[in-house]
Amino acid sequence: MRQLKQLLPKSLFWRSFLIVLIPVVLLQGAVALIFIDRHIENTTRRLAAGVAGDVAFLLDSLRVIDDPSLRQWTVQRAHEALQITLDRTEASAAEPLVAGRDSGFVTEALYRALFEHLRVPIEVREARAIQRFVMRVGLPEGTATLTVARKRLESTTTHIFFTWMVGAAVLFTGVAVIFLRNQLRPISRLARAAEAFGKGRPVTWLKPSGAAEVRQATAAFLEMQHRITRQITQRTEMLAGVSHDLRAPLTRMRLELALLASSKSRHEADIRALEADVVEMEHMIDEYIAFARGQEGEAPVETDLAALLDDVVEGASRRGASIALQTERPLAVTLRPGAMKRCITNLVDNAIRYGGAVKVATLRRGAAIEIAVEDDGPGIPEADRERVFRPFVRLDASRDPNRGGTGLGLTIARDIARGHGGDLTLSEAEGGGVRVVLRLPV
Ligand SMILES: Nc1ncnc2c1ncn2[C@@H]1O[C@H](COP(=O)(O)OP(=O)(O)OP(=O)(O)O)[C@@H](O)[C@H]1O
Ligand SMILES: [Mg+2]
Structure with a gap:
């Protein structure tokens, strides 16, 4: 069941398409099967009987006609009117004909019909290149080789039927697809x-x-x-x-x-x-x-995130901090530039205030961009990593009350990140400092 689910297409469009297509294909398959079984076989058998009758009539006539010019006329008429050509008659001195036939149900039907009419050894081959069937008839007086046009053994209604069936199916499925698309567009x-x-x-x-x-x-x-x-x-x-x-x-x-x-x-x-x-x-x-x-x-606009980071870093550098920035350029993201600048500034300010050497880097991860701010300060204990996001929470308040700060920086930063559909997470940097990752979907 699970495997079947994995095989199914994911999108609503392809699923609906299958729902339309499968019944059509099944119905047509069933119809075609019954049709081939009944109709085509019947028709082919009747057509083969007709050809066999003509062949027998031609061979019988030639047996009783002695006049060479009349014989030639008969063969000519058979070629023109019956699409049956008498190629040659070999003397009985030639080795006797071994009965046989190619596979295929038309050849089979022709073989049987000829045998029923003539009751002598018969060989039937299909000559695809010339669109004819080659019949060899082992008569007592010699072996006659005849060919008959393929057209005489194929019913044209079959072709018409199949063309209509497939054509109609393609047409109706096409119409269904157009309607489906229109129905699905509002959903997407x-x-x-x-x-x-x-x-x-x-x-x-x-x-x-x-x-x-x-x-x-x-x-x-x-x-x-x-x-x-x-x-x-x-x-x-x-x-x-x-x-x-x-x-x-x-x-x-x-x-x-x-x-x-x-x-x-x-x-x-x-x-x-x-x-x-x-x-x-x-x-x-x-x-x-x-x-x-x-x-x-503030409305979201397409912004070059790299330039925005440059701004933040420059601002911090002017206040005497050392920051390394690593990013791809340009880095176009749709965001609220003012709010985003404030968010990143808060992170960088924290890293400067509580850390020392600051590294800022951007990274593409799937359908999101991550901005990582790292410092080499004392870090934040794992147990406090969620707490510091709460308003007015300051870990170092007891340690050093003069360090300014209201405990709102991270609260605001996370609020802005979430307002952009992203989030802010804290982890430990390699040197033990804080690593803040701002993830932004793009
Ligand atoms: N990079 C960091 N290294 C160590 N501790 C940090 C770091 N960033 C934040 N903290 C801890 O988290 C607390 C909350 O930070 P937050 O930015 O929310 O407030 P703040 O920096 O104290 O004040 P402000 O509102 O001025 O930013 C800080 O008081 C500090 O104890
Ligand atoms: Mg702060």
């Missing part, structure tokens, strides 16, 4: 749309078309796309709104703290700590806003 279009949407590319070109069920599925897909897009927009807007509103009171607080600090208060240390907290909150909010902006409204 829907599949392409779902795939594109999964990769974060909004689908605007899809219209419900085709059979009722396909229309229904398309309409449902469009509705789903609309709902998801609306949900994302709402979430992003809310996030941006909250962040924005939080910034005003925070700014006020910072100013007030600055005033307090300058008035030489007794609680200078407390004030400094509060100030640091406020600065961190501001940083968080800035990041939120930037993130919300990056995801919102």
Whole structure:
């Protein structure tokens, strides 16, 4: 059963094609079998009997006609009217004829008919090159060699029947294929749309078309796309709104703290700590806003990923980091350039901040492109590799609180990767550092 399944074609088109084709072939096979069995054999036998009768009549006539010119006339007429040619008659001195025949059911029928009429040794051969059958008749007075046109033994209706049968089958299957294609096109279009949407590319070109069920599925897909897009927009807007509103009171607080600090208060240390907290909150909010902006409204466009990586690397190098980039060029991918740049920058920043020597490389793997960012830092313990993707999770918070960072970098990066239909995974680099792989379907 499983083997049978493997033999079956995968695509819906070829499967439907088989569903159409198999009954047609089976029906035609059955019809042809019965037809050959009954009709062709009957007709051939009758035609062979006719030829045998003509041959017997010709040979009998020649036996009783003495006048040479009349004999010649008879042979000539037989050639013209009956398509039976008397080649030669050999004297009985020649060795006697051994009965025999070629295989094939026409030859067989002819052989039998001749034998029934003449009751002497008969030999029948097929001369394909001249489209004739050669008959040798072992008469008491000598061996006669005659030929008969193949046409006289083949019924033309058989050819017509087969031509019509195969022709009609090809025609009807062709028509079925055209209709099938038209029915299947909306389904493959829907599949392409779902795939594109999964990769974060909004689908605007899809219209419900085709059979009722396909229309229904398309309409449902469009509705789903609309709902998801609306949900994302709402979430992003809310996030941006909250962040924005939080910034005003925070700014006020910072100013007030600055005033307090300058008035030489007794609680200078407390004030400094509060100030640091406020600065961190501001940083968080800035990041939120930037993130919300990056995801919102940006349309995917075909971008040279290699050039985008150059940008990121250059930016990091300006801040004094050393990064090795290895990529094929150009590397065209459809993506949201702003968001993607932010995503890769977050990864590279982490590698610089927590590692040291950074390597960035791209690699084609099947239908996806992988961007790997590696560093030679302390790495992330296996147990924490999922946790660090959660918002505000910072592993080194206890180790070194002054290293900045809000714990949002990886969260945002993964969100962007998934928004493109891809994902972000952490593993260990060769030197023990972190290896982040960003996989993007193309
Ligand atoms: N390359 C790395 N090597 C070691 N630890 C890392 C690496 N990248 C991330 N981490 C750990 O994962 C934590 C989460 O990283 P994430 O980028 O989300 O936040 P962050 O870098 O602390 O802050 P920011 O929001 O500014 O990026 C980091 O605090 C750090 O402990
Ligand atoms: Mg970070």
